[in-house]
Amino acid sequence: MSRPQPLVVGAGPAGVRAAETLVRAGLRPLVVDEAPACGGQIYRRPLVKDERDARALYGSEAGKAQRLHGAFAALADRIDHWPRALVWNLRDGRADIAVAGESRAVAYDGLILATGASDRVLPVPGWTLPGVFTLGGAQVALKAQGCAIGQRVVFAGSGPLLYLVAWQYLKAGVKVAAVLDAAPFAAKRHLLRGLALAPDIVLRGMRFAAELRLNGVLLRHGICDLALEGEGRVAGVRWREGRRERHLFCDGVGYGLSLRSETQLADLAGCAFAFNQRDRAFLPQRDSSSRTSVRGVYIAGDGAGIAGADAAELAGERAALALLEDRGLPHAPERAADLERKLARIGRFRDVLEAAFPFPAQWAARVKDETVVCRCEEVSARALRNAVHDFSLDEINRLKAVSRIGMGRCQGRFCGAAAAELLAVETGRGVEAVGRLRSQPPVKPVPLTLMPREAAE
Amino acid sequence: MSLFHRIARSDHAPVRFLLDGVPCEGREGDTLLTAILTHVDKVRVSDFSGAPRAGFCQMGACQDCWVTLADGERVRACTTPLAAGMSVVTGAAA
Ligand code: FES
Numbered sequence: 045m046s047r048p049q050p051l052v053v054g055a056g057p058a059g060v061r062a063a064e065t066l067v068r069a070g071l072r073p074l075v076v077d078e079a080p081a082c083g084g085q086i087y088r089r090p091l092v093k094d095e096r097d098a099r100a101l102y103g104s105e106a107g108k109a110q111r112l113h114g115a116f117a118a119l120a121d122r123i124d125h126w127p128r129a130l131v132w133n134l135r136d137g138r139a140d141i142a143v144a145g146e147s148r149a150v151a152y153d154g155l156i157l158a159t160g161a162s163d164r165v166l167p168v169p170g171w172t173l174p175g176v177f178t179l180g181g182a183q184v185a186l187k188a189q190g191c192a193i194g195q196r197v198v199f200a201g202s203g204p205l206l207y208l209v210a211w212q213y214l215k216a217g218v219k220v221a222a223v224l225d226a227a228p229f230a231a232k233r234h235l236l237r238g239l240a241l242a243p244d245i246v247l248r249g250m251r252f253a254a255e256l257r258l259n260g261v262l263l264r265h266g267i268c269d270l271a272l273e274g275e276g277r278v279a280g281v282r283w284r285e286g287r288r289e290r291h292l293f294c295d296g297v298g299y300g301l302s303l304r305s306e307t308q309l310a311d312l313a314g315c316a317f318a319f320n321q322r323d324r325a326f327l328p329q330r331d332s333s334s335r336t337s338v339r340g341v342y343i344a345g346d347g348a349g350i351a352g353a354d355a356a357e358l359a360g361e362r363a364a365l366a367l368l369e370d371r372g373l374p375h376a377p378e379r380a381a382d383l384e385r386k387l388a389r390i391g392r393f394r395d396v397l398e399a400a401f402p403f404p405a406q407w408a409a410r411v412k413d414e415t416v417v418c419r420c421e422e423v424s425a426r427a428l429r430n431a432v433h434d435f436s437l438d439e440i441n442r443l444k445a446v447s448r449i450g451m452g453r454c455q456g457r458f459c460g461a462a463a464a465e466l467l468a469v470e471t472g473r474g475v476e477a478v479g480r481l482r483s484q485p486p487v488k489p490v491p492l493t494l495m496p497r498e499a500a501e
Numbered sequence: 502m503s504l505f506h507r508i509a510r511s512d513h514a515p516v517r518f519l520l521d522g523v524p525c526e527g528r529e530g531d532t533l534l535t536a537i538l539t540h541v542d543k544v545r546v547s548d549f550s551g552a553p554r555a556g557f558c559q560m561g562a563c564q565d566c567w568v569t570l571a572d573g574e575r576v577r578a579c580t581t582p583l584a585a586g587m588s589v590v591t592g593a594a595a
Contacts, residue, residue: 085560092530162558175555177557180558180559181557184579189530193504216508217508218506218508277504296504419563454562488564
């Protein structure tokens with residue numbers, strides 16, 4: 045009997061390059077992605093074509109976006125592609141996939157996880173108000189839907205995406221009231237080191253900031269105690285700079301603090317995790333070849349640790365070469381070594397970015413008791429602090445059991461980092477000491493009718 | 502008052518749907534979230550405090566944009582394409 049086909053989860057930059065590499069070696073992978081078309085979040089496409097060209101949608105990355113879309117289109121009859129499909133569980137070498145109104149159990153031989161990332165956030169007062177979106181969400185509205193999230197928009201948080209999205213809104217003709225960066229201005233000096241590693245990226249970021257400033261956008265650094273205000277919808281933002289409190293009116297807010305990897309499936313696949321200092325998160329362990337601790341399971345792209353779209357393309361190809369090698373097929377060792385060298389260089393640049401946009405670690409000590417930390421179950425910082433002390437908790441899954449944090453419909457994607465930071469501060473330890481939230485199937489809500497009886501119970 | 506403001510695709514074919522019983526028009530290529538938020542400023546109320554919600558991540562990760570259809574079905578607005586004849590209820594927990 046022939047071996048089952050390899051499964052690639054995700055059709056962003058990593059998944060597309062992985063699939064392409066497998067096809068080149070004569071394999072026919074199954075590629076599963078939640079979106080209707082390939083591209084991932086970064087090269088996401090509008091549901092229907094509109095009047096904007098690739099340059100308007102993807103800016104300086106238009107060429108990369110078009111090449112990736114083209115590469116995937118060229119694979120069409122040599123892969124199986126299930127769009128609008130969710131891998132909701134992995135068990136015993138099978139994937140449970142919700143697709144076209146049913147759940148299919150699919151056996152695979154070789155699994156490449158390219159599940160991407162979403163915004164990392166730390167809760168602030170008012171973050172659940174209508175009109176407040178993640179930076180990525182604000183970008184999706186603009187690029188994929190041709191809509192602005194407001195007519196007078198503030199962007200807050202930190203990371204390269206903060207400046208990119210603000211600039212994209214400016215270019216689209218939207219009034220950008222302010223860009224509020226939690227990173228201190230002094231941290232930006234690290235970008236000078238980045239000039240040697242990735243001059244184009246650093247210079248582009250500097251151009252974004254300069255153009256924003258030239259167009260009258262208020263740029264502030266080192267802001268803290270961000271609070272979003274409004275009755276029924278966001279109407280203003282308040283923040284502190286040193287001892288000075290400031291306020292601005294606005295009707296839309298994009299907020300985010302860099303990105304966080306989507307790791308649930310790696311967890312369900314049984315991969316070992318380790319704490320990663322740069323991402324300040326537990327990530328699936330992998331070696332430079334993209335192999336995880338589980339035989340036949342490979343991981344690439346931002347879902348393996350935040351490194352950006354260029355790295356994702358390289359890592360996707362590298363993961364596929366590892367899969368080919370493990371199946372005893374020709375696997376281009378020289379190309380693999382070259383990919384690893386390039387990835388290592390990008391890794392050094394990510395170190396620079398992390399230094400330039402440091403995680404605001406003081407958040408957990410400063411967050412006010414009444415701030416809602418979990419937007420699904422509406423658990424406040426006070427409830428978490430009380431739970432920690434009343435039950436002498438020191439491990440995140442026990443805090444989850446007691447407080448319901450991370451138990452809601454997003455499964456901790458948007459509160460998990462915050463809960464771990466709070467627990468660490470309350471127990472006087474580093475965030476790496478409090479453990480990580482365990483993942484459970486289904487990794488996202490799936491209609492109960494689709495779930496086999498034993499999984500639904 | 503709407504949360505979203507169109508800056509592209511305004512001339513695409515209209516798609517008619519019902520928003521809290523009121524006939525509305527979206528555009529071909531809209532997600533349900535876009536169609537709703539170009540008219541009003543929430544898609545549901547939260548399960549516990551009843552506070553208004555309008556989604557957050559727009560990429561199917563936060564699950565904040567679930568919305569109730571008139572027939573009782575619940576869908577995730579940011580990943581559901583708008584279809585003609587949909588009838589949406591925004592005042593409900595979803
Ligand atoms: S807005 Fe986050 S899932 Fe729809």
